[in-house]
Amino acid sequence: MTPEQSAGRTAGGLISPAQNTWCPGCGNFSIQHMMKSAIAELSEEEGIPLENFVLLGGIGCHGKLVDYLNVNSFYGIHGRSIPAATGMRLANPDLRVICHVGDGDIYAEGLDHLIFAAKRNSDITVIVHDNRVYGLTTGQYTPTSPTGFKGRSTPGGVTEHPLNPLEVMLAAGATHIARGYTKKIRQLKDLFKEAIMHRGFSFVDVLQICATYFNLTDYYNEHAYEMREGEVETGRFESALGKIREWDYDREAPIPLGTFYSVEKPVYEEGFQALTAGKPDRRALVRKVLEERQ
Amino acid sequence: MGEYSILIGGKAGEGINTAGLSIAGLFSRLGYRTYMYFDYPSLIRGGHNFAIIRASERTIGAHRTPVDVLLAFDQNSIDNHRERVHDGTTVIYDASQVVRAEGYGLPLDQIIEEEKAPPITGNSAMLGALARVAGIGREVLEDVLRATVPAKHLEANLRVAGRGYDAAGDVFTVEPLGVPALPVLTGNEVTGLGLVHGGLDSYVAYPMTPTSNLLHFLAAHAQDLAIKVLHPENEIGVILMALGLAYAGEKAAVGTAGGGFCLMTEGLSLAGMSEIPVTIVVGQRPGPSTGMPTYTTQGDLHFVLNAGQGEFPRFVVAPGDLEEAYAWSATALMLSWKYQVPSIILTDKTLAEGAYSFDIGAVRAPPDREPALWDGTGEYRRYARTEDGVSPLAFPGRKGAVVKVNSYAHDEAGITTEEAEDVTALQEKMLRKGESLKAELATYPVVKVYGPRNTAKTIVCWGSEKSACIEAAEKFGARVVQPLVLAPFPVRAWKEAMIGAGRVACIENNVTGQLARLLRQQGFDPGRPVLKYDGRPFAVDELEARLEEVFA
Numbered sequence: 082m083t084p085e086q087s088a089g090r091t092a093g094g095l096i097s098p099a100q101n102t103w104c105p106g107c108g109n110f111s112i113q114h115m116m117k118s119a120i121a122e123l124s125e126e127e128g129i130p131l132e133n134f135v136l137l138g139g140i141g142c143h144g145k146l147v148d149y150l151n152v153n154s155f156y157g158i159h160g161r162s163i164p165a166a167t168g169m170r171l172a173n174p175d176l177r178v179i180c181h182v183g184d185g186d187i188y189a190e191g192l193d194h195l196i197f198a199a200k201r202n203s204d205i206t207v208i209v210h211d212n213r214v215y216g217l218t219t220g221q222y223t224p225t226s227p228t229g230f231k232g233r234s235t236p237g238g239v240t241e242h243p244l245n246p247l248e249v250m251l252a253a254g255a256t257h258i259a260r261g262y263t264k265k266i267r268q269l270k271d272l273f274k275e276a277i278m279h280r281g282f283s284f285v286d287v288l289q290i291c292a293t294y295f296n297l298t299d300y301y302n303e304h305a306y307e308m309r310e311g312e313v314e315t316g317r318f319e320s321a322l323g324k325i326r327e328w329d330y331d332r333e334a335p336i337p338l339g340t341f342y343s344v345e346k347p348v349y350e351e352g353f354q355a356l357t358a359g360k361p362d363r364r365a366l367v368r369k370v371l372e373e374r375q
Numbered sequence: 376m377g378e379y380s381i382l383i384g385g386k387a388g389e390g391i392n393t394a395g396l397s398i399a400g401l402f403s404r405l406g407y408r409t410y411m412y413f414d415y416p417s418l419i420r421g422g423h424n425f426a427i428i429r430a431s432e433r434t435i436g437a438h439r440t441p442v443d444v445l446l447a448f449d450q451n452s453i454d455n456h457r458e459r460v461h462d463g464t465t466v467i468y469d470a471s472q473v474v475r476a477e478g479y480g481l482p483l484d485q486i487i488e489e490e491k492a493p494p495i496t497g498n499s500a501m502l503g504a505l506a507r508v509a510g511i512g513r514e515v516l517e518d519v520l521r522a523t524v525p526a527k528h529l530e531a532n533l534r535v536a537g538r539g540y541d542a543a544g545d546v547f548t549v550e551p552l553g554v555p556a557l558p559v560l561t562g563n564e565v566t567g568l569g570l571v572h573g574g575l576d577s578y579v580a581y582p583m584t585p586t587s588n589l590l591h592f593l594a595a596h597a598q599d600l601a602i603k604v605l606h607p608e609n610e611i612g613v614i615l616m617a618l619g620l621a622y623a624g625e626k627a628a629v630g631t632a633g634g635g636f637c638l639m640t641e642g643l644s645l646a647g648m649s650e651i652p653v654t655i656v657v658g659q660r661p662g663p664s665t666g667m668p669t670y671t672t673q674g675d676l677h678f679v680l681n682a683g684q685g686e687f688p689r690f691v692v693a694p695g696d697l698e699e700a701y702a703w704s705a706t707a708l709m710l711s712w713k714y715q716v717p718s719i720i721l722t723d724k725t726l727a728e729g730a731y732s733f734d735i736g737a738v739r740a741p742p743d744r745e746p747a748l749w750d751g752t753g754e755y756r757r758y759a760r761t762e763d764g765v766s767p768l769a770f771p772g773r774k775g776a777v778v779k780v781n782s783y784a785h786d787e788a789g790i791t792t793e794e795a796e797d798v799t800a801l802q803e804k805m806l807r808k809g810e811s812l813k814a815e816l817a818t819y820p821v822v823k824v825y826g827p828r829n830t831a832k833t834i835v836c837w838g839s840e841k842s843a844c845i846e847a848a849e850k851f852g853a854r855v856v857q858p859l860v861l862a863p864f865p866v867r868a869w870k871e872a873m874i875g876a877g878r879v880a881c882i883e884n885n886v887t888g889q890l891a892r893l894l895r896q897q898g899f900d901p902g903r904p905v906l907k908y909d910g911r912p913f914a915v916d917e918l919e920a921r922l923e924e925v926f927a
Contacts, residue, residue, distance in 0.1 A: 097790065098790075099790045099791070130772075130774065132771065132772055132773060132774050132775075132776065132777075133771070133772050135623075135771045140782075145791075147779075148779075148781075148790050148791050151777055152777065153771040153777055153778045153779065154778075154779045154780070154781075154789070155619070155622055155649075155780050156779070156780065156781040156782055156783060156785075156789075156791065157615070157618075157645060157649075157782055158641055158642070158645050158782050161611060161612075161615045161641075161642070161645075162615075163615075164607055164608075164611070164612040164613075164615035164616040164619065165615045165616065165618050165619035165622070166619060167607075167616055167619060168577075168579075168615070168616040168617060168618065168619020168620040168621075168622070168623065168625075168627070169619040169620070169622060169623040169771070170619075171577065171603060171605070171616075171619075171620060171623075171625070172576075172577075172619070172620045172621075172622075172623035172624055172625035173623045173624065173770070173771070173772055175772055176623060176771055176772060193608050193609060193611075193612070194608065194611075194612055194615075196608075197607065197608040197612065353603045353605070356597055356598065356601060356602060356603050357576055357577070357601055357602065357603055357625070359601075361601035363571050363572070363574070363575075363600060363601060363602075364571075364572055366571070366599060366600050366601060367568045367571050367572055367600065368735075369599065370568065370596055370599055370600065371558060371568070371733075371735060374558035374559075374560065375556065375558050
């Protein structure tokens with residue numbers, strides 16, 4: 082039996098009995114299946130026990146993914162997955178903590194947490210289901226909707242410019258930054274695996290088709306391209322910045338896909354690990370602190 | 376009975392709080408029980424800070440208006456406290472700053488210059504002068520300085536303290552009591568130690584008065600206590616981080632005040648729905664909004680009782696002194712884990728930042744409670760329906776378990792559902808859990824009664840006001856009834872405590888009478904309200920005067 086077959090069997094077992102309610106053609110299917118395969122393959126190839134994976138979901142269509150996979154999950158609240166993920170990684174360094182978040186979820190409601198997790202190099206993975214529209218609340222603009230987008234809250238067209246989330250992440254100190262696209266699934270799976278294995282904060286913005294409210298399939302098919310090996314120097318800030326700025330989520334330009342930046346820095350959670358190691362008798366420690374105050 | 380009150384006042388940045396604690400240390404050395412009220416505005420330099428230290432042969436937790444010694448670093452410390460000065464008051468002042476005063480004037484500028492000491496040592500001169508007028512020996516004074524001053528500044532402080540001692544005269548004599556000295560701690564510190572006693576692994580907080588010092592204390596002792604102390608980007612991050620820690624198996628607590636708790640309420644409701652344990656310390660300060668950050672109130676009772684969307688069981692306790700803060704902080708954390716509900720420890724600025732003699736020997740040891748853990752048999756279901764409503768816990772990383780928690784209505788496995796039957800079962804499971812918690816609490820001292828039972832006069836109070844109430848009650852021969860647990864409300868214990876209550880006064884540090892409102896909701900008559908809402912706790916004599924209106 083080859084590893085691939087074996088991983089395939091594992092992946093099959095990762096589908097939960099929950100009924101799937103995404104629209105036909107939704108980009109979330111690709112993300113779900115590539116994440117499922119990424120987990121199964123990493124479990125086989127790297128020997129990471131399946132029980133050590135945790136998926137977090139925010140609120141939005143993306144969040145349903147955690148119901149659909151038979152993996153440990155924390156289906157939380159809008160925009161707030163990231164601090165919970167950091168808490169889990171603090172409690173148990175063996176866990177592989179993966180946040181599935183939406184663009185409205187994390188670029189609007191929870192941007193503060195995203196920036197701070199990058200700043201502190203929290204050893205978690207953030208996968209953004211970036212469909213550039215609110216789906217579950219039926220079609221409003223998000224922080225990555227292009228200027229002029231006519232949503233239900235901005236019928237005259239949004240006048241703001243979108244954020245370039247990759248640029249925000251680079252500035253905030255993220256140590257691993259990538260972009261994928263839901264129609265390029267093989268690359269998507271590799272990007273997920275690479276991000277999960279990165280030591281430190283890893284971030285993947287996934288351009289995701291919203292079949293109902295903002296179908297950009299033709300636009301992405303025309304503009305998106307996979308970066309070639311060496312096209313960006315992933316260890317250099319300036320090189321990454323230049324490549325990240327090739328497309329700003331607004332004007333018409335080629336859209337590079339792949340890993341833009343990947344460096345090593347001290348991991349936030351490791352600074353706390355020694356404090357609670359072992360099974361200290363804390364009541365004795367309390368008595369000692371009190372005695373010193375006599 | 377030996378009892379003394381000392382006021383020390385000056386500008387912010389002059390170390391009034393530390394000096395006050397040294398004064399408390401001086402009396403503690405002689406076996407006295409001490410209490411310190413610290414009054415300071417929300418600024419870093421200037422303004423007027425003062426501390427009132429009261430020492431007594433018996434346990435106390437409130438101040439009185441008159442003082443025996445007034446230590447003044449500036450003119451405001453004289454002028455603002457004229458009502459506290461009486462014939463027997465000794466005034467000691469910094470003669471370099473104060474122009475109108477009678478008493479012992481210490482030329483602090485001159486002393487400091489001659490001793491080549493840093494300006495902050497002026498506090499030691501005051502302490503020395505106080506020791507002299509109180510008939511406390513030099514050796515006790517030096518002992519206290521050795522215990523509180525860092526080694527490299529010790530010599531200078533001892534010299535300056537000696538100058539203060541020599542500059543004052545003998546006025547009265549504080550007799551040593553011949554009993555062991557007790558340490559002086561704040562409510563924040565003891566709350567932190569109680570949480571650790573209860574099994575705390577991690578404390579998460581964003582700074583906010585009056586619980587910032589709980590964060591500082593635990594951070595400074597993280598290694599001593601073998602805990603993690605984390606300070607994330609905001610209170611939303613704080614509570615979510617705590618929930619992440621708990622989901623992965625670490626016991627976490629958070630601390631804040633009303634404003635920060637506003638930000639936490641969505642996370643609180645998530646804790647309720649996902650059944651992830653979390654303990655929240657809320658230190659009350661006067662609102663609405665920013666209000667008076669460094670003052671006190673009991674204005675957030677109904678906020679913590681009702682915060683968060685939807686209906687879910689919660690545990691709310693309001694300790695009134697250090698012994699209660701220790702025992703109930705431990706209990707709050709343990710019960711939060713046993714019943715998988717949020718626990719709220721409601722303190723206020725008076726208790727959180729006030730300093731008291733702490734007698735760990737007087738703490739009624741909280742019963743140990745363990746969370747229900749999955750036994751590893753069968754398929755794991757995070758929300759398995761059980762008779763008592765509590766589903767056994769497993770944590771991610773556990774082989775054979777898929778641990779799914781959910782903020783949506785969910786089935787037993789933790790998967791989202793909107794089916795009528797599932798949702799009904801979910802609500803009833805949470806209800807049963809609340810009932811189980813309530814049943815367990817019947818064995819705890821959830822309502823405390825002090826004083827005689829047969830005089831048909833009763834003072835009802837909660838939280839930090841209990842100490843002033845217990846003292847004031849003596850004057851009227853009244854009983855004091857203090858509910859410690861406010862949710863689930865201890866109906867039966869309350870009924871028993873109030874048998875033959877007679878005339879009832881309900882003392883609160885708020886403007887609308889929040890405990891009174893809770894009692895009415897439960898079908899009880901709260902009696903006559905006695906309210907104070909200027910941001911300061913009741914002084915014992917002030918409360919006595921107000922109680923005359925009710926009991927006369």
